Amino acid sequence: MADLYNDDDFGKLLDDWLDNVEAVSSQLSPEEQAEITKAGADVYADKLEKATHEKHYRDGVDEELHLVDDVKSQNTNLGGEIDGSSTVGFGEKAYIARFLNNGTKFMKGDHFVENTRQESIDDILTAEAIAYKKRIDEAQS
Template sequence: MKKLDQALSDLSLTPNQKKQMTKAGALVYKESLRSNMNNSLHKGKYSRETKVKLEDDIGIRYKVEDGATYVGFKSTTGHSGYIARILNDGYAAHGGKGAKAHKTRIISGLHFQEKSLVESKSMILAAEAKKYRELTGD
């Protein structure tokens, strides 16, 4: 029984090691998110006049207790991360002056977060597995 307990404890990582492993995957996701966000923002005549640089608001947080790593948008003072949840919804744009020029255009939602998750899932797992092997010496 003692050998089994020792073998199981050798397999499990400490919270600090888990943090290092999940951080490797989080960095991959963060880069994918930044890339997809920049490529999917609306451009052209009906785009937003006020430009918001959400790529500067992507942040990484760590949970000390279990080593989890989270990637998300900063919504604190000076950051506009709260806008990320609005961007994905899509909306009906109304424009023009006067009844004849007034047209409704449906602006599709920006699903860069979902796209980033789907595209980078295997790369995230590969980065975490590589880090795991480094940490365990396998």
């Protein structure tokens, strides 16, 4: 059995794999990184929109913009720069989302933003992994 497994071959295999991963990941530009993180951000935005609709949507309110319609996803940081990150949040109605999420001295918050993020993490990472795999496959072909 010892003849079938050689520590040197396994170590070389791991080194080759690590070199390949480092080569592909370090070659990604911030725009490409933002494309990958945007895939996860879009998944989170969809789930946040659904959670907002389930917990905080009121029918019959004559508002131009409901909180659920104000969920935003962008492939830039908060300052608008492309650095490889993506952000998800609320637009004009963010202050209302903060009251509902965190609560006030008059009402208890339900932490729907954090709960949705925790419940969505597997789906977010899966979407990013698919986008990353696509980018790696393109780089290797």
